[in-house]
Amino acid sequence: MTSLVDEFRSAARAAGATAADADLDAAGEYLLSRWSEPQRHYHTVAHLSAVLDVVEEFEGLAPHPERVRLAAWMHDAVYDPRALGDANERDSAEFAAGLLATLGVPAQVGDEVARLVGLTAGHATGEDDRDGELLCDADLAILAGDDEAYAAYTAAIRQEYAHVPDDAFKDGRAQVLKALLELPTIYRLEPLRAQWEERARANLERELAG
Structure with a gap:
């Protein structure tokens, strides 16, 4: 069974990384340590x-799946629930560009991965951006979860924002839910939209009403 670190090494190599395998593995391990920080409950x-x-399931829909994979690894590499606005996404994008440069990934590719990471701030993509669409759709897949999965997701998000009083959290969360519901479609890629759109909207509307 392929480990996550193996997957990171493969994606980095496919994106043009020239660093030694040991350095790629160390970077993967470091990223996993960031994803395991104590302030995280959902992320x-x-x-x-x-x-x-x-x-992986839908990689055929994107022209550069290796870039999407690297963006997935990086998109919450910096995560502070107390950060304001899209600071986490901006910092994660900057972090991605820097880390990939140290691994010998070509600057153009690193910049593109950083751009993809930045998209996860608002999950709004431009026309003909199938790499961005796949990343955003994958990041929002949980919204179409079954009742148990969605309840676990919302509970974990509340834990991450335990420092926020209930009323303020409810107001802020409502803004997030409304922004998602106001998107033309939550999922951009047709196969994912067909599978998940209706369920995701039902989940969001139920949470907003509750």
Whole structure:
């Protein structure tokens, strides 16, 4: 069975990394340590694995799946629940570009991975951006989970924001839910939209109403 570190090494190599395998493995291990930080309850290795699973299943829909995989690894590499706005995504994008440069990934590819990471701030993609669409769809896959999975997701998010009083959290969460519901479609790629859109909207509307 391929380990996550093996998967990271393979994706980095496919993206043009020239660093030694040992350095790629060390980078993968370091990323996993970040995904295992104590302030995380939803944005954990389990979320990373879930995103990577979706990317693997639908990689044929994206022109550069190796870049999408690397963006999945990096998209919550910096995660502070107390950060404001899209600071986590901006910092994760900057982190991605820097780390990939140290691994010998060509600058153009590293910059593109960083761009993909930045998309996860608002999950809004431009036309003809299938790499970005796959990443955003994979990141939002949990929204279409069954009742148990969705309840676990919302409980974990609340844990991450335990420092926020209930009323303020409810207001902030409502803004997030409304923004997602106002997207033309939550999922951009047709096969994923066909599978998940209806269920995700039902979950979001139920949470918002509750």
